[in-house]
Amino acid sequence: MRLLDQPLDFKQMPGALAVYRARTYMAGLLSFTRAVKKGGGRFVALWGSDERDRSEKPSEGFSLHVAFGLTEGLALVTIFLPADNPEFPDLSEIFPAANRMQRATYDLLGLHTRSVDQRPWLRHANWPADFFPLRRGPVPKKSFPLSHEDYAFVRVEGDGVHEIPVGPIHAGIIEPGHFRFSIVGERVLRLEQRLGWKHKGIEKIFTRLTLHDGHILAGRVSGDSTVAYAWAYCLAAETLTGCVVPQRAAWLRALMLERERIANHLGDLGYLGNDVALSFGLAQFMRLKEDWLRMSNALFGHRFMMDCIIPGGVAQDLPPDGSELLLEQCETIEHEVRTIKKVYDDHAGLQDRFLTTGRLQPQLAEHLSVSGVVGRASSQVWDLRATNPIAPYDQIDVQMVTHRNGDVAARATVRFEEIIESLRLIRRLIKRMPQGEVSVPLPPVQEGECKVDGANAVGLGWIEGWRGDVLVALEAEANGRIRRCHCHDPSWRNWPALEHAAVGNIVPDFPLINKSFNLSYSGHDL
Amino acid sequence: MHQLLEQIVVTGLKTEAPPAPDEALRAIAQRLGKAILDKLGQALVIRHVDPGSCNGCELEIHALNNPYYNIEALGIKFAASPKHADMLLVTGPVAKNMEFALKRAYECTPEPKLVVAVGDCGCGSGKCGKIFCESYASCGRVANVIPVDVAVPGCPPTPLALMQGILTAIDGK
Numbered sequence: 208m209r210l211l212d213q214p215l216d217f218k219q220m221p222g223a224l225a226v227y228r229a230r231t232y233m234a235g236l237l238s239f240t241r242a243v244k245k246g247g248g249r250f251v252a253l254w255g256s257d258e259r260d261r262s263e264k265p266s267e268g269f270s271l272h273v274a275f276g277l278t279e280g281l282a283l284v285t286i287f288l289p290a291d292n293p294e295f296p297d298l299s300e301i302f303p304a305a306n307r308m309q310r311a312t313y314d315l316l317g318l319h320t321r322s323v324d325q326r327p328w329l330r331h332a333n334w335p336a337d338f339f340p341l342r343r344g345p346v347p348k349k350s351f352p353l354s355h356e357d358y359a360f361v362r363v364e365g366d367g368v369h370e371i372p373v374g375p376i377h378a379g380i381i382e383p384g385h386f387r388f389s390i391v392g393e394r395v396l397r398l399e400q401r402l403g404w405k406h407k408g409i410e411k412i413f414t415r416l417t418l419h420d421g422h423i424l425a426g427r428v429s430g431d432s433t434v435a436y437a438w439a440y441c442l443a444a445e446t447l448t449g450c451v452v453p454q455r456a457a458w459l460r461a462l463m464l465e466r467e468r469i470a471n472h473l474g475d476l477g478y479l480g481n482d483v484a485l486s487f488g489l490a491q492f493m494r495l496k497e498d499w500l501r502m503s504n505a506l507f508g509h510r511f512m513m514d515c516i517i518p519g520g521v522a523q524d525l526p527p528d529g530s531e532l533l534l535e536q537c538e539t540i541e542h543e544v545r546t547i548k549k550v551y552d553d554h555a556g557l558q559d560r561f562l563t564t565g566r567l568q569p570q571l572a573e574h575l576s577v578s579g580v581v582g583r584a585s586s587q588v589w590d591l592r593a594t595n596p597i598a599p600y601d602q603i604d605v606q607m608v609t610h611r612n613g614d615v616a617a618r619a620t621v622r623f624e625e626i627i628e629s630l631r632l633i634r635r636l637i638k639r640m641p642q643g644e645v646s647v648p649l650p651p652v653q654e655g656e657c658k659v660d661g662a663n664a665v666g667l668g669w670i671e672g673w674r675g676d677v678l679v680a681l682e683a684e685a686n687g688r689i690r691r692c693h694c695h696d697p698s699w700r701n702w703p704a705l706e707h708a709a710v711g712n713i714v715p716d717f718p719l720i721n722k723s724f725n726l727s728y729s730g731h732d733l
Numbered sequence: 734m735h736q737l738l739e740q741i742v743v744t745g746l747k748t749e750a751p752p753a754p755d756e757a758l759r760a761i762a763q764r765l766g767k768a769i770l771d772k773l774g775q776a777l778v779i780r781h782v783d784p785g786s787c788n789g790c791e792l793e794i795h796a797l798n799n800p801y802y803n804i805e806a807l808g809i810k811f812a813a814s815p816k817h818a819d820m821l822l823v824t825g826p827v828a829k830n831m832e833f834a835l836k837r838a839y840e841c842t843p844e845p846k847l848v849v850a851v852g853d854c855g856c857g858s859g860k861c862g863k864i865f866c867e868s869y870a871s872c873g874r875v876a877n878v879i880p881v882d883v884a885v886p887g888c889p890p891t892p893l894a895l896m897q898g899i900l901t902a903i904d905g906k
Binding site: 331333334338340346347350351353375376378379380381382383403404405406407408411412416423424427428429430431433474487490491493494496497500510511513546547549550553554727728729732 | 736737740741744747781782783784785786787788789790791792793794795796798799800801811813814825826828829830831832833834838854860861864865867868869870871872888889891
């Protein structure tokens, strides 16, 4: 079939998710990417795979996959690259969000572009420039010596301009990253990020696991989004095996995903209060979050519901009194959140710090492919639960929350409203939840259906986590061993937007702006 | 303003009793004397370092400061600089890219610098200890990079387990 009137032959993939796949060549990829941009579609992710061990043609040594979000569903375009010169077209001129993903693809696989930005991204000089960890073959046993990297930050020059380097270890209980501020007085002229500090080779580790245990690692790509990742991974694994999960399992997964969303939003709203010196907000929201996590522990067996979603369904059903306890807690939390919201709304000091701070204009958000909470606070009308729903979201009528101001206040408002909406969804999920089994065994790999026009089978999972849309792309061997698993965090697309949102603000407002984005380092660094 | 005050009154005190130290968490025997432990027991400053966790442990470390665990009431607080810290609380496997930074933080911490390794991947225990072992990008558990006094396993360890580990490190028995 055709998408966006482009001359590519897309094939609909099996599985719960609407995925369309096409294989093309460089020119086809470029023109389709332009068509997506023009047609208001989204750039989601870009990654590569080593095919040299299973391809007979030297022209098909590597494959490059690019995923786009369209109203029809997820469009995955694959091109082959020659083994001896794996060069692919620079998409960052069309979608700037591709820049860091292209650099990471070079660091991990040696697939390159002719982009002007050839700086490494995930590689920090701690492994040799000619070692590409995701290429197949024997893994070097010896570890590489540490080395100092002189990263080429873009320098801002002029009267009174100076730099503040921050990190990788930040001043707080937070993940590591490096921020380079160029400032005049207190005003930020430019912010440049250097990430990749937490790169621990997750995609390489996946190749040691099987389809049956990959969800454990997927659930630890970004611990705060463990439910979203585990669900996305399981969707991908279930697609590759033709597994149909029981209805009740899908509903329980959604219940957990909404609980994860609320837990994180509660924490964020507390920290946003704390960052403007309203410690009352932190104490109150962290109390509510603790109540919430304790209930998850009581009903699902884990405070963050890690390993509760498994390939084929969910690990366990709710206890008999579970529904009642959940409904009661929804009432209590909604009442408390509404009460504290009034305090936030009426607090002049808080509003003064929130309003107009860290503004990300809708047009820029669109240009940068910003997703999730941050995107929705800047008019990006995109929430997979509403725009591309899978079961049970197609049956519970999700009301997407958006705002147009794009400042800290808008991002706080979106979180407040999403909590209320998720509470409503949880009630609806519980009241309408179908009865039955909660898991089935995962069948053997049957990837024939997932292949397209010579390109190898890829199973996909695409889930709207609390931060934004999480994508998992999975390839498996016939014996069930994972061949390639690419996990994509929405933070990839949102980090560059933070660089823009900080410009023109004063340095002391940066922690507040950063918190209002609350992006993942681990999910990004992999 | 009255709403804020009313909410504080309605909420009341939530703090629960802290757990007892647990000798089983010790990676090495207590190396500090009674005099210093008595001091640390009254005022302990922690610098948290994350050299490669999934961020799960950080969520639970944050929880230590919530009204239920209220760790600051025990005289324990978190500092922004290792130079102000008595203890490093280190999460996750040590990513290669963070090895140098972790060593620097350790060097900057004044003696007798206690180190508490947190989480299965940081301690090399459980299924995550196996998954996140040494590789081209990872040094594996924390003890592979800096000396560890107490190891708190779990994925992630609960706030109570974390408190227990911290209190064990400054316990003299």
